[in-house]
Amino acid sequence: MDNNIINFDDVIFADLHIHSRFSRACSSNLTFENLVKWAKIKGLNLLGTGDFTHPIWLNEIKAKLIEKDGFYYYNDFPFIISGEISLMYSQEGPVGTNFTSEIRRGRRIHLLMLVPNIEIADKINAYLDTKGRRDYDGRPIFKISGEEFVREMMKISKDIEIIPAHCWTPWFGIFGSASGFDSLKECFKEQIENVHAIETGMSSDPEMNWRIKELENKSIVSFSDAHSFWPFRLGREATIFKKTDFYKEIIEQIRNNTFVATIETDPAYGKYHWDGHRACKFSCEPNKTKELKEICPVCKKQLTIGVENRIERLAYYPKGFRAKNEKPFYRLLPLQEVIALAVGSGLESKSVWQVYNLLIENFENEFNILLNVSREEFLKKNVDIKLADLIIKNREEKIKIKPGYDGEYGKAVIGIGERQAIL
Numbered sequence: 001m002d003n004n005i006i007n008f009d010d011v012i013f014a015d016l017h018i019h020s021r022f023s024r025a026c027s028s029n030l031t032f033e034n035l036v037k038w039a040k041i042k043g044l045n046l047l048g049t050g051d052f053t054h055p056i057w058l059n060e061i062k063a064k065l066i067e068k069d070g071f072y073y074y075n076d077f078p079f080i081i082s083g084e085i086s087l088m089y090s091q092e093g094p095v096g097t098n099f100t101s102e103i104r105r106g107r108r109i110h111l112l113m114l115v116p117n118i119e120i121a122d123k124i125n126a127y128l129d130t131k132g133r134r135d136y137d138g139r140p141i142f143k144i145s146g147e148e149f150v151r152e153m154m155k156i157s158k159d160i161e162i163i164p165a166h167c168w169t170p171w172f173g174i175f176g177s178a179s180g181f182d183s184l185k186e187c188f189k190e191q192i193e194n195v196h197a198i199e200t201g202m203s204s205d206p207e208m209n210w211r212i213k214e215l216e217n218k219s220i221v222s223f224s225d226a227h228s229f230w231p232f233r234l235g236r237e238a239t240i241f242k243k244t245d246f247y248k249e250i251i252e253q254i255r256n257n258t259f260v261a262t263i264e265t266d267p268a269y270g271k272y273h274w275d276g277h278r279a280c281k282f283s284c285e286p287n288k289t290k291e292l293k294e295i296c297p298v299c300k301k302q303l304t305i306g307v308e309n310r311i312e313r314l315a316y317y318p319k320g321f322r323a324k325n326e327k328p329f330y331r332l333l334p335l336q337e338v339i340a341l342a343v344g345s346g347l348e349s350k351s352v353w354q355v356y357n358l359l360i361e362n363f364e365n366e367f368n369i370l371l372n373v374s375r376e377e378f379l380k381k382n383v384d385i386k387l388a389d390l391i392i393k394n395r396e397e398k399i400k401i402k403p404g405y406d407g408e409y410g411k412a413v414i415g416i417g418e419r420q421a422i423l
């Protein structure tokens with residue numbers, strides 16, 4: 001995307017879908033101190049708190065953050081109260097293909113919630129307490145339908161924003177192949193008008209979502225769903241808003257589709273882009289899956305159907321269609337992935353961290369490095385010329401990705417000849 005569209009002084013980079021250390025599979029160092037430290041290194045200006053449904057994390061929110069206009073500040077850094085809920089229930093209607101009738105009816109969807117203030121967070125929690133427990137995981141599970149949940153939330157406050165999270169992932173996405181729906185309407189029924197946006201998740205980008213007719217009137221936003229504060233997780237996907245200090249204005253920008261742009265990873269980088277079986281080390285594109293009749297050639301069981309395939313099935317418009325609600329978006333790999341490619345070692349290796357820290361020292365934050373700094377400026381500060389070129393290549397969306405599948409992340413690759421030229 002053309003960077004000139006955005007004046008960086010007029011916008012905020014927001015990651016509103018993250019988790020606390022009380023969510024399963026999350027880093028135990030996920031504290032406000034660390035979140036703020038790493039958000040600043042990443043170049044984020046606004047975070048979701050994550051996990052407001054968790055009693056201990058909510059107590060920390062209450063004790064450590066100070067409210068002003070619906071933003072909750074840790075020192076000078078603003079948060080919005082946010083959380084994610086997992087709804088598991090059964091509902092009539094077809095889903096996916098070739099599933100047994102028992103699985104056919106089970107629905108599992110994740111919804112991101114943005115909440116205007118602590119009082120309303122308390123009211124939501126009181127409602128959830130009538131339905132089950134919320135102290136065992138930062139992302140608690142309830143047997144409530146999507147429709148009922150949105151209706152109940154709107155009774156509590158019209159300012160609560162509910163966004164289907166990572167909406168295409170097979171297991172917990174609202175459009176997921178394994179336990180989702182074929183449309184938002186099927187899930188939310190008449191409550192669909194109170195759902196204004198979907199989160200793309202890593203395995204899809206806005207362009208893929210523009211093909212879905214039902215999403216023409218919805219906003220397409222992006223957040224990371226990070227389970228740690230490391231900068232290759234936090235903010236790996238994000239939404240760029242017009243600058244504001246008010247919760248209400250963030251919500252309005254989502255509802256009116258007036259935010260500025262989104263940051264996406266290449267959808268192939270996501271863990272569910274293609275079809276396949278992780279344990280069988282087998283993956284393939286949707287056409288091949290059709291040829292195989294969805295059966296894994298290794299173990300002969302049903303393949304996990306990924307996001308590209310699912311979009312192909314539900315798409316109304318052809319590939320390349322430009323939706324009238326389209327927003328510009330950047331397709332970027334996290335900086336550490338780019339450095340790892342350049343130095344030829346692992347994402348979290350010492351040598352990658354050394355280069356990363358040096359870049360941050362020189363150029364302020366990661367988004368500035370990924371989006372703004374020119375080749376000349378890199379070279380002036382003695383950044384390795386091959387790394388500088390690779391950062392520019394990332395900006396121009398020219399790094400190839402071997403698609404992820406069945407829970408396995410996609411991998412950045414460069415051709416063998418190219419790689420030798422870099423090292």
Ligand SMILES: [Zn+2]
Pocket residue numbers: 084110165166172225
């Ligand atoms: Zn989720």
Ligand SMILES: [Zn+2]
Pocket residue numbers: 277279280282296297298299300301
């Ligand atoms: Zn298999």
